[in-house]
Amino acid sequence: MTPKVLLAAIAGLLLGTAAAAQDFKGPIKIVVPFAPGGATDAVARLLAPGLSKQLGQQVIIDNRPGASGQLGTAAVKSAPADGSTFLLALDHSVVVVPLITPTAGYDALKDFVPVGQVARFQWTFAVPLGSPAKTLVEFVDAVRKDPAQGNYGVPLQGGVPDIIGAAISRKASVKMEPIPFGGSAMMMPQLIGGQLASGVTGEPEGVTMFKGGKVRLLAISGGKRSALLPNVPTFEELGFSGVNVNSFNAFFAPKALPRPLAEKFNAALRATLGDREVQQKIHEMSLELAPTDLSESGRELVKSYEFWHRPENLPK
Secondary structure, eight states: OOHHHHHHHHHHHHHHHHHHHTSOOSOEEEEESSOTTSHHHHHHHHHHHHHHHHHTSOEEEEEOOOGGGHHHHHHHHTSOSSSSEEEEEEHIIIIIHHHHOGGGOOOHHHHEEEEEEEEEEOEEEEEETTOSOSSHHHHHHHHHHOGGGGEEEESSSSSHHHHHHHHHHHHHTOOOEEEEOSSHHHHHHHHHTTSSSEEEEEHHHHHHHHHTTSEEEEEEOSSSOOTTOTTSOBTTTTTOOSOOOOEEEEEEEETTOOHHHHHHHHHHHHHHHTOHHHHHHHHHTTOEEOOOOHHHHHHHHHHHHHHHTSTTTSOO
């Protein structure tokens, strides 16, 4: 073999090795930092078959609930950045938790790369059907008479759920105290059963409970009413300012994930979200489909990061 042929062979081998190094190998694990049964878990399990088909690898869902998503999120930060582990989480778990819990040990921009948004949603404020409150004003009156009624359940600590309590406290001069749970799936039974006087949950769970005749919805976050809940007023229109904000769920990976793998995962995700059956099921979950490319994903994360880093927005 001549030197030129030998060099060409070595170069081809190296190029082949480099290309192989930028591909997915073995099972891909999607960490969901909430308990099974909630909206984020349902989205992960809906998307897993499509992602598996697109990427040519088995996709496994790994639920790691605890500390408002902190445990699962921190686990992904520490995972190998080789495309074997991704996080499907709310922007809250990635952005807000480290702000209110300094010991979380991670930062949204420094430790993660967003690889694709899935959907956006609003937050609902609900009371059990047995509650005498038919409106938010009546709920506030009940809290004035019995301050214990101001303890409300939240599926996670901080973020929009706490902002809702702060808005009610500020406007009505009553004490609202959040009781955090490890996800909506753990909170809903106590809200439905009347062990909680009220609770905040994402629109998907709120719509499901409302349509199932299990709770009464008094208000919703965001700048406009939800098309799925046209009769439920926003906090803003009821005079409770500061709740004109929504949330999103998205996929994240350890920061050092090679760009080619990020691009491949994003393309697989967008292809999966383009499936009509998947789109229909996401709509049925009461989520607003919001796929993004890598650049858009980055901008969405920065937007959320900047919002929650403003002192007036961070829950006290």
